[in-house]
Amino acid sequence: MVLNELQKTFAKEILDSEARSERRVTLRIDPAALIPISVHLFRELGFRFIIASALHTKKGFEIYYHYSYDSTGLVLNLHVILDQKKPEIESLSNMFEATNWIEREMHELFGINFLNHPNLEQLLSEGNWATGEYPYRKTFKSNEDVQA
Amino acid sequence: MSKQTLIPVGPYHPLQEEPELFKLYCDGEIVKDVKWETGYNHRGIEKLAEKKSYDEVFFLVERICGICSTSHPFAFANSVEEIVGVEITNRAKYIRTIIGELERIHSHLLWVGLAGHFLGYNTVFMWAWKYREPVLDLFEMITGNRNSYAMFKVGGVRRDIENQKIPAIEGVLSLVKKKTDLLVGAIMDDPVIHARTKGVGVLTRQDILDFAAVGPTARASGVDIDVRRDDPYAAYPLVNWKVITAEAGDVFAKAEVRLLEMYESISIIEQCLSGLKKEKEGDVDVKVKHIPEGYGTGRTEAPRGEVFHFVVSDGSNSPARHKIRAPSYTNIATFKKSCVGQSISDATISLAAVDPCYCCTERLAVAIDRQSGHRIMNAKEIISHSASITDKLLQHE
Numbered sequence: 001m002v003l004n005e006l007q008k009t010f011a012k013e014i015l016d017s018e019a020r021s022e023r024r025v026t027l028r029i030d031p032a033a034l035i036p037i038s039v040h041l042f043r044e045l046g047f048r049f050i051i052a053s054a055l056h057t058k059k060g061f062e063i064y065y066h067y068s069y070d071s072t073g074l075v076l077n078l079h080v081i082l083d084q085k086k087p088e089i090e091s092l093s094n095m096f097e098a099t100n101w102i103e104r105e106m107h108e109l110f111g112i113n114f115l116n117h118p119n120l121e122q123l124l125s126e127g128n129w130a131t132g133e134y135p136y137r138k139t140f141k142s143n144e145d146v147q148a
Numbered sequence: 149m150s151k152q153t154l155i156p157v158g159p160y161h162p163l164q165e166e167p168e169l170f171k172l173y174c175d176g177e178i179v180k181d182v183k184w185e186t187g188y189n190h191r192g193i194e195k196l197a198e199k200k201s202y203d204e205v206f207f208l209v210e211r212i213c214g215i216c217s218t219s220h221p222f223a224f225a226n227s228v229e230e231i232v233g234v235e236i237t238n239r240a241k242y243i244r245t246i247i248g249e250l251e252r253i254h255s256h257l258l259w260v261g262l263a264g265h266f267l268g269y270n271t272v273f274m275w276a277w278k279y280r281e282p283v284l285d286l287f288e289m290i291t292g293n294r295n296s297y298a299m300f301k302v303g304g305v306r307r308d309i310e311n312q313k314i315p316a317i318e319g320v321l322s323l324v325k326k327k328t329d330l331l332v333g334a335i336m337d338d339p340v341i342h343a344r345t346k347g348v349g350v351l352t353r354q355d356i357l358d359f360a361a362v363g364p365t366a367r368a369s370g371v372d373i374d375v376r377r378d379d380p381y382a383a384y385p386l387v388n389w390k391v392i393t394a395e396a397g398d399v400f401a402k403a404e405v406r407l408l409e410m411y412e413s414i415s416i417i418e419q420c421l422s423g424l425k426k427e428k429e430g431d432v433d434v435k436v437k438h439i440p441e442g443y444g445t446g447r448t449e450a451p452r453g454e455v456f457h458f459v460v461s462d463g464s465n466s467p468a469r470h471k472i473r474a475p476s477y478t479n480i481a482t483f484k485k486s487c488v489g490q491s492i493s494d495a496t497i498s499l500a501a502v503d504p505c506y507c508c509t510e511r512l513a514v515a516i517d518r519q520s521g522h523r524i525m526n527a528k529e530i531i532s533h534s535a536s537i538t539d540k541l542l543q544h545e
Binding site: 020023024048049050051053054055057064066068070071072073075077096097098100101102122123124125135136 | 186187190192194195230357358359360373375378379380445447454456458460468469471473477478481484
């Protein structure tokens with residue numbers, strides 16, 4: 001199976017795995033190994049990048065990179081946990097065009113820094129939003145919160 | 149290097165009537181580069197979802213897109229049901245599938261009409277939109293609404309389709325089938341449409357894989373993916389149908405895929421209707437009392453491609469995080485490939501060929517000042533702001 005092969009190849013880099021069903025698997029990985037694992041998934045195994053979801057939790061900043069393996073309907077989530085104070089991770093956009101926008105979006109909304117991104121500008125609110133304000137962080141106070 | 153001319157299309161698209169800005173960098177008539185700016189309609193829906201109860205989120209996500217308004221509740225239901233681990237009844241599965249496929253028919257008809265309009269072929273526009281009306285009327289009969297149907301909930305659907313309504317649905321389907329024949333005949337054999345769309349806006353198989361494009365955009369370039377078959381949900385495993393693909397990757401292939409998909413949708417609905425007759429009326433809802441802690445991924449094949457929802461639950465009544473990926477998010481990025489090297493006149497149809505949905509992709513209509521609580525902009529100010537962006541752009545380039 002495609003997952004066994006992946007787990008063998010990256011035995012050290014995969015820290016934890018959780019299979020909720022045959023078609024839903026999450027692998028928590030070492031953030032430093034994101035690029036080699038993603039390149040392997042995309043180039044060798046034929047996975048398709050769906051999107052990445054960032055979360056702001058007590059553990060820090062978490063990103064789930066969602067990949068699809070269309071021949072079996074598998075959704076593989078690569079889970080990384082980043083530092084609370086200085087969230088940063090290597091950008092995938094030099095390798096794949098598909099991750100370019102979502103990394104810009106996560107940078108804009110969560111303030112996660114993507115190292116070596118070719119064009120880490122604001123995606124949604126170019127020039128119309130204060131820099132250094134990250135609305136999707138749990139610490140962000142919206143207008144409603146301020147009034148309440 | 150010769151000097152490039154910048155042609156701005158937007159910030160309000162003259163034909164698609166949605167807010168976005170394409171910057172076409174042209175050398176003579178040929179497009180050399182294209183850049184895209186968005187954010188004119190960012191509504192912060194993912195953030196809003198964190199403040200709503202699971203029941204309310206359905207109404208929220210239904211308003212992401214006005215055309216495929218059921219695809220987002222569909223994917224959201226799939227993801228929450230994955231967290232809960234609930235299996236819905238067969239009748240609810242059939243009803244969900246019928247709503248999803250009827251939506252595909254009216255969405256594809258809308259695109260065919262718009263594509264005709266883009267090409268200056270307004271007969272196709274008038275026909276397609278005329279025959280889309282009976283489908284919308286059907287929605288009104290089944291759900292009470294022509295759009296934003298409010299049919300989905302965790303554990304099933306809110307309303308049953310009574311068996312006595314089935315003949316009326318079948319009647320509309322046979323009408324739509326006849327009219328689709330007419331449209332297919334008018335479009336597939338028309339030399340003018342061939343001349344305007346064949347070999348235009350070509351996306352290769354590799355382009356699709358690089359940009360992770362989905363839906364009819366991918367299938368028209370020979371990438372055989374469809375979530376309905378690959379990661380089956382609702383009643384799709386219970387009915388027979390096939391995934392339509394084409395190889396050419398041009399605008400014509402995309403039109404072909406969409407037109408032929410309408411026949412598949414009609415067939416799926418017909419099978420679901422006969423399935424409905426075998427199931428007990430009213431059995432459409434499994435009660436779900438609590439959403440446990442966990443996360444779930446839900447996918448559906450919307451008319452434009454795969455919709456992806458990722459929901460994280462902390463055991464409370466609202467999602468802790470709700471990530472939404474609409475198909476246009478990956479499809480729009482392919483413009484970089486499909487428009488470059490084309491003439492300006494072909495760029496408009498190439499931009500339209502992926503059936504882009506900007507409101508889906510962006511998910512601030514009104515900005516509010518955080519200190520005073522007043523609206524920062526009124527309508528006039530937004531228009532002059534938009535014009536100033538265009539002016540600034542033209543001065544800089």
